[in-house]
Amino acid sequence: MTDQSMNAIERLAETKNERMAKNLTKRYAKEKRFQAYGIASICIGMAFLALLLGTIFYGGTSSFITTEIKLTINYDADVIGVTDLTDEEELAWADWRGLLTTSLAERFPDVSGRQQVRQRNALISSIAEYEIRDRLLAHPELLGTTEELWIVADDEIDAVMKGQVDRTVAESERRITDLQLAMIDDLKESGDIKKKFNTIFFTAGDSREPEQAGIRGAMIGSFYTLLVTLMLSFPIGVAAAIYLEEFAPKNRFTEIIEVNINNLAAVPSIVFGLLGLAVFINLFHLPRSAPVVGGLVLTLMTLPTIIISSRSAIKAVPPSIREAALGLGASKMQMVMHHVLPLAMPGMLTGTIIGMAQALGETAPLLMIGMVAFIADVPNGALDPATVLPVQVYLWSDLPERAFVAKTSGAIMVLLGFLAVMNLLAVYLRKKFEKTW
Amino acid sequence: MTTSSLFLLLIAIVVVSFIFGRKRSLEMAQSVGGIRYLHSLPNYYGLMAAAWAAIPGVLLLALWSVFQDVIIQSSVTHLLPESYLTLTGSDLELVWAEIYNLQNGILTEASDPAFYVVVDALNNLMASSRMGKTILVIALTVLGGVWGWRLIKPEQRARNQFEKVLEVLLLASSMIAILTTVGIVFSVVFESIRFFHKVPFHEFVFGLKWSPQIAINAEVAGSSGAFGAIPLFVGTLMIAAIALLVAVPIGLMTAVYLVEYASSKVRSIVKPLLEVLAGIPTVVYGFFAALTMAPQLKSFFEGFGVDGVSSESALAAGLVMGIMIIPFVSSLADDVINAVPRSLRDGSYGLGATKSETVKQVIFPAALPGIVSGVLLAASRAIGETMIVVMAAGLAANLTANPLDAVTTVTVQIATLLVGDQEFDSAKTLAAFALGLMLFFVTLMLNVIALAVVKRFREQYD
Numbered sequence: 001m002t003d004q005s006m007n008a009i010e011r012l013a014e015t016k017n018e019r020m021a022k023n024l025t026k027r028y029a030k031e032k033r034f035q036a037y038g039i040a041s042i043c044i045g046m047a048f049l050a051l052l053l054g055t056i057f058y059g060g061t062s063s064f065i066t067t068e069i070k071l072t073i074n075y076d077a078d079v080i081g082v083t084d085l086t087d088e089e090e091l092a093w094a095d096w097r098g099l100l101t102t103s104l105a106e107r108f109p110d111v112s113g114r115q116q117v118r119q120r121n122a123l124i125s126s127i128a129e130y131e132i133r134d135r136l137l138a139h140p141e142l143l144g145t146t147e148e149l150w151i152v153a154d155d156e157i158d159a160v161m162k163g164q165v166d167r168t169v170a171e172s173e174r175r176i177t178d179l180q181l182a183m184i185d186d187l188k189e190s191g192d193i194k195k196k197f198n199t200i201f202f203t204a205g206d207s208r209e210p211e212q213a214g215i216r217g218a219m220i221g222s223f224y225t226l227l228v229t230l231m232l233s234f235p236i237g238v239a240a241a242i243y244l245e246e247f248a249p250k251n252r253f254t255e256i257i258e259v260n261i262n263n264l265a266a267v268p269s270i271v272f273g274l275l276g277l278a279v280f281i282n283l284f285h286l287p288r289s290a291p292v293v294g295g296l297v298l299t300l301m302t303l304p305t306i307i308i309s310s311r312s313a314i315k316a317v318p319p320s321i322r323e324a325a326l327g328l329g330a331s332k333m334q335m336v337m338h339h340v341l342p343l344a345m346p347g348m349l350t351g352t353i354i355g356m357a358q359a360l361g362e363t364a365p366l367l368m369i370g371m372v373a374f375i376a377d378v379p380n381g382a383l384d385p386a387t388v389l390p391v392q393v394y395l396w397s398d399l400p401e402r403a404f405v406a407k408t409s410g411a412i413m414v415l416l417g418f419l420a421v422m423n424l425l426a427v428y429l430r431k432k433f434e435k436t437w
Numbered sequence: 438m439t440t441s442s443l444f445l446l447l448i449a450i451v452v453v454s455f456i457f458g459r460k461r462s463l464e465m466a467q468s469v470g471g472i473r474y475l476h477s478l479p480n481y482y483g484l485m486a487a488a489w490a491a492i493p494g495v496l497l498l499a500l501w502s503v504f505q506d507v508i509i510q511s512s513v514t515h516l517l518p519e520s521y522l523t524l525t526g527s528d529l530e531l532v533w534a535e536i537y538n539l540q541n542g543i544l545t546e547a548s549d550p551a552f553y554v555v556v557d558a559l560n561n562l563m564a565s566s567r568m569g570k571t572i573l574v575i576a577l578t579v580l581g582g583v584w585g586w587r588l589i590k591p592e593q594r595a596r597n598q599f600e601k602v603l604e605v606l607l608l609a610s611s612m613i614a615i616l617t618t619v620g621i622v623f624s625v626v627f628e629s630i631r632f633f634h635k636v637p638f639h640e641f642v643f644g645l646k647w648s649p650q651i652a653i654n655a656e657v658a659g660s661s662g663a664f665g666a667i668p669l670f671v672g673t674l675m676i677a678a679i680a681l682l683v684a685v686p687i688g689l690m691t692a693v694y695l696v697e698y699a700s701s702k703v704r705s706i707v708k709p710l711l712e713v714l715a716g717i718p719t720v721v722y723g724f725f726a727a728l729t730m731a732p733q734l735k736s737f738f739e740g741f742g743v744d745g746v747s748s749e750s751a752l753a754a755g756l757v758m759g760i761m762i763i764p765f766v767s768s769l770a771d772d773v774i775n776a777v778p779r780s781l782r783d784g785s786y787g788l789g790a791t792k793s794e795t796v797k798q799v800i801f802p803a804a805l806p807g808i809v810s811g812v813l814l815a816a817s818r819a820i821g822e823t824m825i826v827v828m829a830a831g832l833a834a835n836l837t838a839n840p841l842d843a844v845t846t847v848t849v850q851i852a853t854l855l856v857g858d859q860e861f862d863s864a865k866t867l868a869a870f871a872l873g874l875m876l877f878f879v880t881l882m883l884n885v886i887a888l889a890v891v892k893r894f895r896e897q898y899d
Binding site for chain 1: 503600603604607625687691793796822827855869877
């Protein structure tokens, strides 16, 4: 071998090494990039979660606070125009609003002209008069006396107090006038205006006035709907799971049932709404907007979830337990009811809670069966017209008033709170009763 | 007696039969020398007696409640004047609606005095039906209980009989899934057929114009409306495509990173957080899309000088929907990537491949059927999603390929066509059912294909 050829081989080897090294750095760079993509994807997901929750919590907390104005109310029979508080007919014509406007006039005497009077009267909520009425009817002895009361302020005043109004904007550009701002400042100075925890938000039904709208009606509606769902879907789901797991013969028929359950789990929820509308309302003439119908629809929707999780809970019970029970002379049904079912129960409950959480957050099928009507009353039973929390969120999100945006976020926070509690409960149950055989 | 209190009474009778049945078996046991000479435990005799009481009573109550209205209505039909008997379809329904409203006191004055006769007859029949129902149901329940009680003998195979009853109940529960599917198919198919009588099928599937709002009822002049669903299909597909463009890469990369790279600590933090993303109700996403995402996008694109960005753009709805289905894609991909056997990875590493090369050249091909089926399921979910698009995508049925325009989807139209009180047989409301049929059919097909892909192309490694 000559030196020259040696050199050629060495050269070749060298370039190959160089090439490989270059290639290797490229491959490592690719590896790094690939990993970075992964981290970026996770970050995008997490960032979005933070953004979503952040926006809602940032916007929603103000809905838990409301503004009240202290007024000296003189329960003057002449102003109300009522002499006898028990006379229904007279009460129908009573001028409760008058009590508030006279009291406001006393507080801000130097106001003249229709326009200014109207602005002054707009300080307090348009529904505050009913509170006065209820208070006077509950305590008739107050008639003719004077007392100081905290009255709910209008939502625009509330917005000023929360710092949501830009005072530098020209008067014509904002919904609150300079006169009103001056009045608010005056009230602030004398300590007659305060922010407090918004109990109305949790104790009132829906209302067109943002300062009077609450989620109690929706919460009770959700409660009845979920109650119906739970009472139907849990027993049916567990029974179906037991049959499919323990008793069903392996044949075409049971195969059809299984395929069916899996398909139902993937049917869009709005289709269940169509089913509810066509079958429960048009065929069986069940009442529109009632939690019963909502519960029935959600039952059909959550059944697949419950059946699937119950089946896996039953599957997790080891065969040795079944065999021991059978060996001691238990019948198959006794084996299932006395041994398998109690052991699988925690898993089934976990699945049921998750199914219930799904049902609580569901909106679309309930729109179909008329649970979107404006309902101001709190429902008294599963047959009363009602709405549910997520539908309330949907309804409020459509309203133009700024205060309703905060209300919507507030309602979402309550809804997410319930969901978090349910899911944590499911996690806790799973952790607590998880058994490894 | 109302149905609910009748039901409570029925339960009471059933409990009583259980107690007496149990007692009778104990008494009988005494005469033959103790409980151990009975075939079954005393509870089973009681349960058997209770079953005898409950089943016929409940069945009768259910059947009566279902058929009472139909039977009563048909038995008073002959009281209607001749002219009404020739009516069909919606007109006849209107007549009956008026009669029932009269009967319930919602209406006080009838448009035809002849209706009062019918209302009286109805009232009479309903009263006697209620009476008959109460008496017959209670009688049947009691008779059943007594019959079950009399059947009790030491040698009666009470446990086996009761277990048979239970098994039938279990079977019936699992049949509800089938009934639901049948119910869905029938409710959408029947109404759709009625719709296709009014609007030809090809016009619905291939028409380019969608404006159902004018078609309120047949009397309004020029109320034909337009029921071409192509704009809806295009809108639905566009939003779903945007959603998948967001969700599939992010979801897949998340799953890959979590399975192949992340430490178990990172996994234990990220996975539950992703599940939170999946657990948030869709209405919340809709609210976010409409009030935060859409205005931001609008100002963002207007900053670039793009004019005419709609405040209800397909892009906003699609992006948020994409984020919503990330956890769905990632958890499905997670499962399939996990299922690729260790040995394939080790073989690839042994040949000198880097991790990313292993993922791209070995794991992806091996997991492809699962991933494809996951993407199909995600697509089916995106197509069927309602609240986000209802709140963020708008109602205007534009036939456009521009994601910054407002589009509408099949689900939005179903929701808007059916919300509120509507005459239930106008083409407008029926159109919603036709759309529902399309939606059900497409999502079902996607599921079936997804399952078939997994079945057909999955490779068995072990």
